Amino acid sequence: MLFRMYNVTLPPDLECFAAELVAEVRYSDMSDVVCIGVALLPRAEAEPTAFMASLYEAEAEGERDGFFTMDEIAQEMYDIIEAKRQRR
Secondary structure, three states: OOOOOOOOOOOHHHHHHHHHHHHOOOOOOHHHHHHHHHHHHHHHHHHHHHHHHHHHHHHHHHHHHOOOOHHHHHHHHHHHHHHHHHHO
16 A cells, blocks of 8 residues: 655754755655655664563573672683683
8 A cells, every 4th residue: 555645844954864865866856765764663663672672581581590790790801811811
């Protein structure tokens, strides 16, 4: 199904940006620019949800497997660096 939109009002900065894209022949007209912008919205809307899901997953993993202290992480990092230095 094709939905025709006859009038879209953009803030001046976005209108200038869209006009530049058309002038550079990156898009054929303003309609194409708006279409691409709207097509990107599902991904932009999904990213915060996916990020929050990964945080909850990491928290659950920590609860299940235990947490590391900053000192433990720092020590492991220093041990890895020292081991690489000694291999030289």
